[in-house]
Amino acid sequence: MTAIDRPHPKPRDYVRIALILFVITAAEVSVTYVDALDSSRAVLLLTMSAAKFAIVVGWYMHLRFDSRIYRNLFMLGLIAAPILFGAVLLSFGLLIGN
Amino acid sequence: MVVATDQTEHAGHPDPTNVGKVAMWAFLGSECLFFGTLISTFLLYHNTTLDGPTAQEIFDVPFTSVSSFVLLMSSLTMVLAHYAAGRRDWRRMRVWLLATAGLGLVFLSGQAYEFTNFVHEGLTVTTSPFGSAFFVLTGFHGGHVAIGVLMLLATTFMSFSGRLHEGQGMNVELVGLYWHFVDIVWIVIFTVVYLLQV
Numbered sequence: 001m002t003a004i005d006r007p008h009p010k011p012r013d014y015v016r017i018a019l020i021l022f023v024i025t026a027a028e029v030s031v032t033y034v035d036a037l038d039s040s041r042a043v044l045l046l047t048m049s050a051a052k053f054a055i056v057v058g059w060y061m062h063l064r065f066d067s068r069i070y071r072n073l074f075m076l077g078l079i080a081a082p083i084l085f086g087a088v089l090l091s092f093g094l095l096i097g098n
Numbered sequence: 099m100v101v102a103t104d105q106t107e108h109a110g111h112p113d114p115t116n117v118g119k120v121a122m123w124a125f126l127g128s129e130c131l132f133f134g135t136l137i138s139t140f141l142l143y144h145n146t147t148l149d150g151p152t153a154q155e156i157f158d159v160p161f162t163s164v165s166s167f168v169l170l171m172s173s174l175t176m177v178l179a180h181y182a183a184g185r186r187d188w189r190r191m192r193v194w195l196l197a198t199a200g201l202g203l204v205f206l207s208g209q210a211y212e213f214t215n216f217v218h219e220g221l222t223v224t225t226s227p228f229g230s231a232f233f234v235l236t237g238f239h240g241g242h243v244a245i246g247v248l249m250l251l252a253t254t255f256m257s258f259s260g261r262l263h264e265g266q267g268m269n270v271e272l273v274g275l276y277w278h279f280v281d282i283v284w285i286v287i288f289t290v291v292y293l294l295q296v
Contacts, residue, residue, distance in 0.1 A: 049289035077127025081134030
């Protein structure tokens with residue numbers, strides 16, 4: 001197994017990342033209070049949530065810097081989860097009949 | 099480009115062929131499916147409130163936002179603990195581990211307060227499918243946080259007692275991976291369960 005050749009973050013970088021996460025969280029909460037954004041609220045919230053998810057996984061969990069086998073193992077579950085979600089929705093939709 | 103792992107750069111996770119780390123990532127991948135199922139169930143039933151309160155009536159987004167912030171900050175303290183372990187700065191590692199456990203306990207206290215409020219307002223696990231799905235999902239997440247706190251405290255006390263030495267970096271990293279996973283699950287729950295429902 002091999003590790004990705006990228007410089008590792010330092011504590012200062014981790015604090016910067018925490019600030020970014022804080023700003024995104026504040027933006028998420030703000031979006032729920034702005035009526036003008038009603039139509040695009042879901043897209044905005046899911047995008048910001050995905051960004052936070054990727055930042056934590058990439059930097060705090062070191063997946064950007066670690067062996068690809070770890071990323072593959074995690075991605076397997078991450079990709080299977082929405083497939084499972086679709087299967088559950090489809091099954092229930094068919095069973096309930098709507 | 100890929101290169102062999104450098105012991106200095108990767109000091110916090112020194113052995114790239116560590117079976118424990120592979121197992122932890124496989125476990126976290128399977129946990130994605132576990133929480134994916136619970137979130138799917140919540141989305142199926144989030145509008146089935148029967149005579150019970152709805153999400154709009156009961157959720158306190160400002161309060162939950164503070165809880166989310168606390169959990170996010172615990173990821174910062176966790177990664178700082180991991181960094182300190184990589185530099186073999188055990189004293190600082192213990193401080194950050196205890197800070198992480200403390201923030202986890204604050205989050206759990208907030209969840210207990212929130213659950214108590216919901217029960218007083220008429221939402222219990224048996225009130226409606228919405229209530230069942232909500233309490234099962236957030237309850238299981240809270241259970242994971244509680245297990246994480248125990249792991250953090252156990253690692254800290256093992257360090258105090260001197261039972262962890264050279265292998266400490268990897269132990270802290272595995273606990274850290276679990277803790278960060280608990281954080282990313284909450285990132286999804288906070289958006290899907292709370293923000294999209296109000």
